[in-house]
Amino acid sequence: MIYCGIDWAERTHDVALVDDSGQLLAKRHITDDAAGYKLLLDLLAEYGDTTENPIPVAIETSRGLLVAVLRQGKRKVFAINPMAASRYRDRHAVSRKKSDPGDALVLANILRTDMHAHRALPNDSDLARAVAVLARAQQDATWNRQTIANQLRSLLREFYPSVLEAVATWSNGLCRPEARELLRLAPTPTRAARLTRTQLEAALKRAGRKRGITAEAERLRDILRADYAHQPPLVEDALGKQMLALLVQLEAACTAADDLAEAVEEAFPQHPDAEIILSFPGLGVQLGARVLAEIGDDKARFADARGLKAYAGSSPVTRASGKKSSITRRWVKNDRLNHAGYLWAFSAITASPGAKAHYRRRRDQHSDWHAAAQRNLFNRMIGQLYCCLQKRELFDEETAFPTELAAAA
Incomplete structure (x- = not known):
C-alpha cells in the first residue's frame, strides 16, 4: 500500500510517497499549473496508481484545481485539518522543526497510521457541488450585506437619525431599495428636510414601490422635517460623502446577494433531493440549498444519523474525567450547517404544530433556554431528514412528531 501526502501552497506544492513501513519512496516539488499536475499524476502512476486501485492522498485543503484533479475517478482525497x-x-520531531517537504511526509504518514480515523472528501455529484458553491456564496453575500448595513447604520446615528426613524418600520431597513434611493437623493438631514412630497413620491416609484406611495411620502416628509440635532454644516457634508461611499458598497452587496439568490433558485430545484428537503417545515429554497450544500448527496458519507447530528453540532457532547462529567453543546462543528439549522428550527416552530409542541415541551418540562430548545428541535429534525433522504420519502408530520401532536390535541 502506497500513501501520498501533499503540502499545499499558493504557487508550488511538495509531494511525498511512503509505503506501509513508513519508508520514503519518492518526493517531488511541483508547480501549481497543468504541467505540475501532470508531473504529480505521472509520479503516482509510476508507483502503482491505477483507475481501479488509486493511491490515497492527504492534503490540507478541500478546494482548488489541484483537489479537483485528484478527485477524478475513485481516488480518496483526505482534507487534513492544519491543526491536526x-x-x-x-510525533516525528521534538525540535519543532518545520519544512514543506517534511509536512508532506507527515501528511503521508497520517494516512499510513490513522487513515481510518479521518474522513475522505465526499463523493458528491457535480450538481450538488455546484449548488454548494452558489449557496455558500449567497450566504457570504448576505452576511457581507448585513455587515455593511450595520456600518452604515452606525454612521447615520452620528448625524442622520431622522432617516433611521423613517426606515424603522420597513422590513430589511437600510437594505430596502426605498431606503437606498432616499439616501442617494438626500445624503444629509439638511437636504432631506427640503424634500417635497412630489420628490419623495418619485423616489419611491424609482425604488419600485407600487402601493401607498402618497401616504408613505407624507409620512417620510413629516419625519424628515421634524426637529433634530445637527452637526456643523461642514462636518455634516463630510459625513454625507462618507455615507455615500458606504451606500455604493451596500448597493453592490445587495445586488450580489439578489443575483446569487436567483442562481440558487434556478439550480437547487433541479437536484433529486430538493423535493424531499423542501417537504420539511421551515425549509425554503435558499435555506434548503444551504442544508444540501453542507450535507451533500453522498449517501455513504455518514454512517448513521448520529454522525450527521455531530457534524451539524446539534447533538450534545459528553466530557468525563474521573468522577466529573458534563454534557455541553459542541464547539467543533460545521458552522454553516449549524447556522442554517438555527434558522430552520426558528421557522419550523411556526410552520409545524409538532415542532412547536416539541419546542414548548423542551422549554416547559426540561427548562431549556430558547437556544437550547431550538438546538434540540434542530437535532431531531436533521435526524429525520437523514432518514427521509436514505429512504427517499417526504416529510410526514404525524410520523415525525406523534407524541407532541397527541399532547397538543
Missing part, C-alpha cells in the same frame, strides 16, 4: 497535521508533526 501540526499535532502529528510533533
Whole structure:
C-alpha cells in the first residue's frame, strides 16, 4: 500500500510517497499549473496508481484545481485539518522543526497510521457541488450585506437619525431599495428636510414601490422635517460623502446577494433531493440549498444519523474525567450547517404544530433556554431528514412528531 501526502501552497506544492513501513519512496516539488499536475499524476502512476486501485492522498485543503484533479475517478482525497497535521508533526520531531517537504511526509504518514480515523472528501455529484458553491456564496453575500448595513447604520446615528426613524418600520431597513434611493437623493438631514412630497413620491416609484406611495411620502416628509440635532454644516457634508461611499458598497452587496439568490433558485430545484428537503417545515429554497450544500448527496458519507447530528453540532457532547462529567453543546462543528439549522428550527416552530409542541415541551418540562430548545428541535429534525433522504420519502408530520401532536390535541 502506497500513501501520498501533499503540502499545499499558493504557487508550488511538495509531494511525498511512503509505503506501509513508513519508508520514503519518492518526493517531488511541483508547480501549481497543468504541467505540475501532470508531473504529480505521472509520479503516482509510476508507483502503482491505477483507475481501479488509486493511491490515497492527504492534503490540507478541500478546494482548488489541484483537489479537483485528484478527485477524478475513485481516488480518496483526505482534507487534513492544519491543526491536526501540526499535532502529528510533533510525533516525528521534538525540535519543532518545520519544512514543506517534511509536512508532506507527515501528511503521508497520517494516512499510513490513522487513515481510518479521518474522513475522505465526499463523493458528491457535480450538481450538488455546484449548488454548494452558489449557496455558500449567497450566504457570504448576505452576511457581507448585513455587515455593511450595520456600518452604515452606525454612521447615520452620528448625524442622520431622522432617516433611521423613517426606515424603522420597513422590513430589511437600510437594505430596502426605498431606503437606498432616499439616501442617494438626500445624503444629509439638511437636504432631506427640503424634500417635497412630489420628490419623495418619485423616489419611491424609482425604488419600485407600487402601493401607498402618497401616504408613505407624507409620512417620510413629516419625519424628515421634524426637529433634530445637527452637526456643523461642514462636518455634516463630510459625513454625507462618507455615507455615500458606504451606500455604493451596500448597493453592490445587495445586488450580489439578489443575483446569487436567483442562481440558487434556478439550480437547487433541479437536484433529486430538493423535493424531499423542501417537504420539511421551515425549509425554503435558499435555506434548503444551504442544508444540501453542507450535507451533500453522498449517501455513504455518514454512517448513521448520529454522525450527521455531530457534524451539524446539534447533538450534545459528553466530557468525563474521573468522577466529573458534563454534557455541553459542541464547539467543533460545521458552522454553516449549524447556522442554517438555527434558522430552520426558528421557522419550523411556526410552520409545524409538532415542532412547536416539541419546542414548548423542551422549554416547559426540561427548562431549556430558547437556544437550547431550538438546538434540540434542530437535532431531531436533521435526524429525520437523514432518514427521509436514505429512504427517499417526504416529510410526514404525524410520523415525525406523534407524541407532541397527541399532547397538543
